[in-house]
Amino acid sequence: MDVSVIIPTYKPQEYIWQCLDTLYQQTLEHRRYELIVVVNGCKEPYYSQILAHVAKWDKDLKVTVLQTDVPGVSHARNMGIERAEGKYVCFVDDDDWVSATYLEGLLSVAKGDETMVIGKVMNFDEGKNVFVDDWLTASYRRNSQLPEKASLMSCRSFMSVACCKLTARKAIGDYRFDTSFKQGEDSLFNATMSHRLRDFGVAPPDVIYYRRLRQSSASRTRSYADVFKDNFRLAVAFAKIYCKGMDKYDFLFFATRILACMKATLRSMRG
Secondary structure, eight states: OOEEEEEEESSOOTHHHHHHHHHHTOSSOGGGEEEEEEEESOOTTHHHHHHHHHHTSOTTSEEEEEEESSOOHHHHHHHHHHHOOSSEEEEOOTTOEEOTTHHHHHHHHOOSTTEEEEOEEEEEETTTTEEEEOTTHHHHHHHHTOSSOOOTTTTGGGGGOSSSEEEEHHHHTTOOOOTTOSSSHHHHHHHHTGGGOOEEEEOOTTOEEEEEEOTTOGGGSOOHHHHHHHHHHHHHHHHHHHHHTTTTSOHHHHHHHHHHHHHHHHHHHTO
C-alpha cells in the first residue's frame, strides 16, 4: 500500500460525492492506495449513504468507512492515521476534490520516510463560480522555480495545513492532532513532526488540490477575542514544543510559527 487518503466528514452535503469520485478516478492503480472516510459527530443517514456509494466501486480499491460520535476534524484525522496502512498519508477535506493525477504525481516525487511533497492548490469560489489562486498557490510556484532543492523553510506555508500534500507515515509516527485546539491544530501537528522531515518535493503542475470556498466557514465568523485567545494558546504551544526539543527542532521555523500567530491577531484587530 503506497498511500492512505484520510477524509474526515461531518454531516456531509452533496459535495462529498465529488470528493470521493475524484479520489476513485485517480490514474494511480487502485491496489496502490486506500481511502479512509471518518464520519464524525453524527451517523445516519450519512454513514449508510457513503457505504452505498462506495459499494459499487472496483474492489481493488480498499475503502474503510469509520464512524465516531465524537465530533471534530482532529479526532477524525487521528482515527484515520491509526488505521492507515500506506507508506504515505494524504488528508483531503470532504468539500474539496483533486485532479486525476493527484496521487500518482505526488508519489512520483516522494523519496522515502522523511518526505513531504507539496502540490498545486486552486480555490473554487462558490459565490462567483470561478477558480482563483489560493494563498498557497504562490508558495507552490516559488518552490517549483527554486534553483536549489525545496526546504522546510521554503515550504513553511504548507506546514500550516493538513491537506494539499503527501507526508511519509513514518515521519508522522506517534504524533497526532491536538484535539484541544479548534484553530491552528494543523500547524501545530506539522510543527511537532517537522524534525523528521528532511526531503521536500514539489509535484508537477497537473497535480492539483481544489479547495472549495464556502461563505459559512467558521473562520469567517470568529470574534477578535476568539482570535486573540486561539493565537495566544497556539504561540505558547509552539514555544513549549521547541523548548522541549531544542536539540532537534529548527529555531527559525518555530520563530515563523509564533510570528504568524502575532500577525493573525493584528489582522483581526484591523478588521
